Amino acid sequence: MNKVGAADLLLVSIAMLAATVSFATFGFYQFSEPVQTVSSNRFNFTFRHGANARNELNTFKGTYVRNTGIETPVTIILSLSPEELDRIRRKMIEIDFFSYPSRFNESISSRDITGERTAYESYYILAEYNYGSKEVSWNERYITKNERAAKLTELVTLIKGILESKPEYIALLRPR
Numbered sequence: 001m002n003k004v005g006a007a008d009l010l011l012v013s014i015a016m017l018a019a020t021v022s023f024a025t026f027g028f029y030q031f032s033e034p035v036q037t038v039s040s041n042r043f044n045f046t047f048r049h050g051a052n053a054r055n056e057l058n059t060f061k062g063t064y065v066r067n068t069g070i071e072t073p074v075t076i077i078l079s080l081s082p083e084e085l086d087r088i089r090r091k092m093i094e095i096d097f098f099s100y101p102s103r104f105n106e107s108i109s110s111r112d113i114t115g116e117r118t119a120y121e122s123y124y125i126l127a128e129y130n131y132g133s134k135e136v137s138w139n140e141r142y143i144t145k146n147e148r149a150a151k152l153t154e155l156v157t158l159i160k161g162i163l164e165s166k167p168e169y170i171a172l173l174r175p176r
Contacts, residue, residue, distance in 0.1 A: 042128070042129060042130050042131070043085055043086075043089045043127070043128065043129045043130075044059040044060045044085075044127075044128050045057075045059055045060075045088070045125055045126060045127040045128070046058045046059070046060065046124070046125065046126040047123075047124075047125050047159050047163075048122075048123065048124040048125075049121055049122070049123050049124075049156070049160070050067075050121055050122070051069060051121065051122070052069070052122055053121075053122040053123055053124045053137070054067035054068070054069055054073075055067055057078065057159070057163055059079070059080055059085065060128075062077055062078065062079040063075055063076065063077060063078060064076050064078040064163070064168070064169060064172070066172055074172065076168050076169075076172055077168065078163075078166055078168045078169060080162065084162050087158065087162070088155075088158060088159055088162070089129065091154065091155050091158050092127060092129075092155065095148075095151035095152070095154065095155060096151075097125075097127065097134065097136065097152075097155065098127070098129070098132070098134045100134070100136045100148065100152070101136070102134075102135050102136060102137065103136075103137055103138070104136055104137065104138035104148075104149070104152065105138045105139060105141070105142070107148075108142065108144055108146050108149060109146070112144045112145050112146040112149075113142045113143070113144050114143050114144060114145055115142070115143035116141060116142055116143065117140060117141055117142070117143065120139055120140040120141045121139065121140050122137070122138070122139040122140075123136075123137065123138055123139065123140075123152070123156060124136070124137040125137075125155075136152075138152060140153075
């Protein structure tokens with residue numbers, strides 16, 4: 001039987017400890033960074049629209065709330081398909097939604113305003129994507145030639161088009 005000295009055991013223990021720390025450190029750095037993917041598996045949003053942004057599509061919960069302000073709000077189960085979510089996510093990326101200011105109307109220059117509406121819709125979007133989130137609110141009170149406002153309108157048109165094509169939404173509009 002070989003005799004192992006205390007110094008040898010100490011060296012082996014230190015080497016094993018160093019290897020464990022190196023592996024743990026490598027693993028920590030490797031997995032602590034957000035993973036950038038092109039899939040929509042980490043994408044959800046809340047979209048409020050209408051007068052005072054009272055109606056709400058919530059893909060986190062899979063619900064839609066219709067709130068006319070006159071009747072009692074009605075909540076229904078309404079989910080978007082992965083393909084629909086992906087189309088919306090890609091549109092947000094295309095228009096650089098995640099760089100918009102949180103209160104968009106305040107960023108529009110008075111030089112870009114060409115008119116004003118008396119009746120208009122308000123909007124709010126909270127989007128969560130790849131461990132980050134972005135909230136943007138605005139309204140269509142002003143008629144503007146601002147390019148970024150036009151891009152938000154494209155996004156709203158896409159979301160509303162998908163929403164309004166859903167049988168659950170169409171049924172909600174029928175008189176009771």
